[in-house]
Amino acid sequence: MTDTSDLTRADATRARLFDAAIAAFAEKGFHGTTTRDVAAAAGMSPAALYVHHRSKEELLYLISRSGHEHTLAMVQDAIASSHDPATALRTVIHDFVVHHARDHTSARIVNYELAALTPEHFTEIRDLRRRIEGAIRELVERGVAAGVFDTPDPRMAGVALLSLGIDIARWYREEGRWSPEDIGDHYADMALRMVGAR
Amino acid sequence: MTDTSDLTRADATRARLFDAAIAAFAEKGFHGTTTRDVAAAAGMSPAALYVHHRSKEELLYLISRSGHEHTLAMVQDAIASSHDPATALRTVIHDFVVHHARDHTSARIVNYELAALTPEHFTEIRDLRRRIEGAIRELVERGVAAGVFDTPDPRMAGVALLSLGIDIARWYREEGRWSPEDIGDHYADMALRMVGAR
Numbered sequence: 001m002t003d004t005s006d007l008t009r010a011d012a013t014r015a016r017l018f019d020a021a022i023a024a025f026a027e028k029g030f031h032g033t034t035t036r037d038v039a040a041a042a043g044m045s046p047a048a049l050y051v052h053h054r055s056k057e058e059l060l061y062l063i064s065r066s067g068h069e070h071t072l073a074m075v076q077d078a079i080a081s082s083h084d085p086a087t088a089l090r091t092v093i094h095d096f097v098v099h100h101a102r103d104h105t106s107a108r109i110v111n112y113e114l115a116a117l118t119p120e121h122f123t124e125i126r127d128l129r130r131r132i133e134g135a136i137r138e139l140v141e142r143g144v145a146a147g148v149f150d151t152p153d154p155r156m157a158g159v160a161l162l163s164l165g166i167d168i169a170r171w172y173r174e175e176g177r178w179s180p181e182d183i184g185d186h187y188a189d190m191a192l193r194m195v196g197a198r
Numbered sequence: 199m200t201d202t203s204d205l206t207r208a209d210a211t212r213a214r215l216f217d218a219a220i221a222a223f224a225e226k227g228f229h230g231t232t233t234r235d236v237a238a239a240a241g242m243s244p245a246a247l248y249v250h251h252r253s254k255e256e257l258l259y260l261i262s263r264s265g266h267e268h269t270l271a272m273v274q275d276a277i278a279s280s281h282d283p284a285t286a287l288r289t290v291i292h293d294f295v296v297h298h299a300r301d302h303t304s305a306r307i308v309n310y311e312l313a314a315l316t317p318e319h320f321t322e323i324r325d326l327r328r329r330i331e332g333a334i335r336e337l338v339e340r341g342v343a344a345g346v347f348d349t350p351d352p353r354m355a356g357v358a359l360l361s362l363g364i365d366i367a368r369w370y371r372e373e374g375r376w377s378p379e380d381i382g383d384h385y386a387d388m389a390l391r392m393v394g395a396r
Contacts, residue, residue, distance in 0.1 A: 027313075032229020111368065112310060115225075156376070156384050159369070160362055167361035170309065178354070186354050193391045 067110035085143030107169035150196030265308035283341030305367035348394030
């Protein structure tokens with residue numbers, strides 16, 4: 001039997017490993033990071049890491065799943081926040097952009113290390129990505145159907161809208177000239193122009 | 199003295215190492231690739247590689263410099279192709295997008311491995327990137343000054359326009375539904391909307 005304080009300690013250890021893995025993968029890439037690097041950054045031995053995770057890939061998978069689930073929920077909430085497609089699109093792009101600026105370190109891992117997942121894990125994450133893409137595309141299609149958006153290819157517009165946000169994780173740094181909110185507001189305006197909002 | 203056939207052979211070897219390094223870095227990331235991997239992919243020994251390049255980082259630098267110089271020249275040519283800012287922007291975004299789709303493998307290395315360069319090499323590449331960004335920003339500013347574009351922040355619009363193209367290198371695959379030209383045409387239309395072209 002495991003008592004509550006043991007569970008809490010295990011959770012705290014897993015959270016520390018999770019954060020250490022994000023920092024290590026962001027600095028040297030998944031393939032350039034050893035299990036030993038992650039364990040050392042979390043202040044433990046490689047053997048202790050294996051008590052909690054079967055592999056370095058499992059940590060990448062958990063980081064990736066957590067990031068994608070967070071983004072999917074955020075996108076769904078933003079879309080549900082208004083019946084008006086333009087208002088919903090403004091909110092979803094603003095929130096998506098702010099997230100990719102504020103959490104750029106984990107967002108880089110989530111978006112740029114997909115090829116390092118096992119085929120089984122990749123399939124699961126790909127399905128989450130398709131749900132995110134699908135939600136944005138359906139919003140654009142709804143706006144076109146309602147006559148408030150005008151774009152010849154809602155699917156391609158959706159891909160471009162996501163690119164605007166994702167690529168922020170590549171270039172954003174805290175010491176830059178713009179805050180996440182500045183970028184979120186300007187990009188939301190550009191997004192409405194991209195879909196031909198009236 | 200080195201005769202011409204020796205020079206030609208050395209050039210061919212360097213080209214083979216260059217291509218092998220692109221393939222290896224794209225597959226496993228710069229940090230996950232060993233000098234031995236690159237040498238093996240080019241069909242030579244690690245010792246033979248060192249005859250041509252001092253380090254793995256030197257290969258990354260050469261790939262990065264070549265990619266950025268190519269892109270800068272492409273952007274400058276496209277901008278010079280028309281006095282009309284809208285026509286020039288259409289051409290530059292089309293060409294930039296087509297390049298990032300068609301050459302997505304090398305474009306991923308060029309854009310996502312900058313942190314692995316030595317500080318001296320990074321500074322040189324950063325200057326090339328600033329010239330590319332500056333050329334796009336100046337084009338947008340010229341359109342605003344001429345009254346044919348309408349955007350509150352030409353610098354941010356320029357960053358967003360580059361993101362649209364760069365992020366294609368992350369997601370584009372040959373087996374997908376769109377050709378590089380399809381994406382180039384649609385994205386050029388979206389770019390004109392983003393800057394409020396009249």
